[in-house]
Amino acid sequence: MRLQDKVAVITGAGNGQGLAEATLFLNEGAKVVATDINLDNLKALENQYNENVLILHHDISKEADWDAVINKTMEQFGRIDILVNNAGVPSRASVQDETLEGWNLVMDINSTGTFLGVHKCSKVMMQQQSGSIVNISSVYGIIGEKGYASYHASKGAIRSLTKASALDLAEYGIRVNSVHPGMIETEMTRDLFEDEEKSVWMKEITPLPALGKPEDVAYGVLYLASDEAKFVTGSELVIDGGWIAK
Numbered sequence: 001m002r003l004q005d006k007v008a009v010i011t012g013a014g015n016g017q018g019l020a021e022a023t024l025f026l027n028e029g030a031k032v033v034a035t036d037i038n039l040d041n042l043k044a045l046e047n048q049y050n051e052n053v054l055i056l057h058h059d060i061s062k063e064a065d066w067d068a069v070i071n072k073t074m075e076q077f078g079r080i081d082i083l084v085n086n087a088g089v090p091s092r093a094s095v096q097d098e099t100l101e102g103w104n105l106v107m108d109i110n111s112t113g114t115f116l117g118v119h120k121c122s123k124v125m126m127q128q129q130s131g132s133i134v135n136i137s138s139v140y141g142i143i144g145e146k147g148y149a150s151y152h153a154s155k156g157a158i159r160s161l162t163k164a165s166a167l168d169l170a171e172y173g174i175r176v177n178s179v180h181p182g183m184i185e186t187e188m189t190r191d192l193f194e195d196e197e198k199s200v201w202m203k204e205i206t207p208l209p210a211l212g213k214p215e216d217v218a219y220g221v222l223y224l225a226s227d228e229a230k231f232v233t234g235s236e237l238v239i240d241g242g243w244i245a246k
Helices: 016-027 037-052 063-077 102-128 148-170 187-194 196-205 216-225
Strands: 007-010 031-036 053-057 082-083 130-134 176-179 236-239
Touching: 007 016, 007 063, 016 031, 016 037, 016 082, 016 216, 031 037, 031 063, 037 053, 053 063, 063 102, 082 102, 082 216, 102 130, 102 148, 102 176, 130 148, 130 216, 148 176, 176 216, 216 236
Parallel strands: 007 031, 007 082, 031 053, 082 130, 130 176, 176 236
Antiparallel strands: none
């Protein structure tokens, strides 16, 4: 029960990594506020964990939605110990092919959504003089790849925001860290795994003889969220099967 009596807000908890994180946190004793743009995706969590989970509709790019999530969390659970900024959207457009509309969409959700989460939830944590924020970036926030211009930019922004926030919030006992997954089998990457040529490429770039699963990321997030990481802030946890070590 590594998160006993903790209250965690997890965005994008309806599937993939977010669902794995929410499930693991609940099993480790946390109360979880699971948010997503699709409430139907969260019903199974609510049915299984009952009063230990609060499900909320949430567009993370909207400030009003963040205010509503925080207000409802405080009404039901009275505190926020952990924030996992997990929700995000992909883009596979090159810098030549990306449109301004596409760029703005990716940046609004991935970067601005993460900023709003840190900005809003840290105000509660400052009053508590404690908290852990985990921002989900990507290996593409560290390295480059052809054809992912706006996605790279948004995940790189999360990486830098994490370090700046860690310094801003350290005096309040708030830790801020980023997680950088490689190729993980989720809804976001399903079409890649189903494409034979791209699936071969993904296996070739990963030194470990297996592809990542959502729970592989969830266990790393659990560590950073827990008191076991009480002296860890401003760090980058890469979970990529050895991809960027090459």
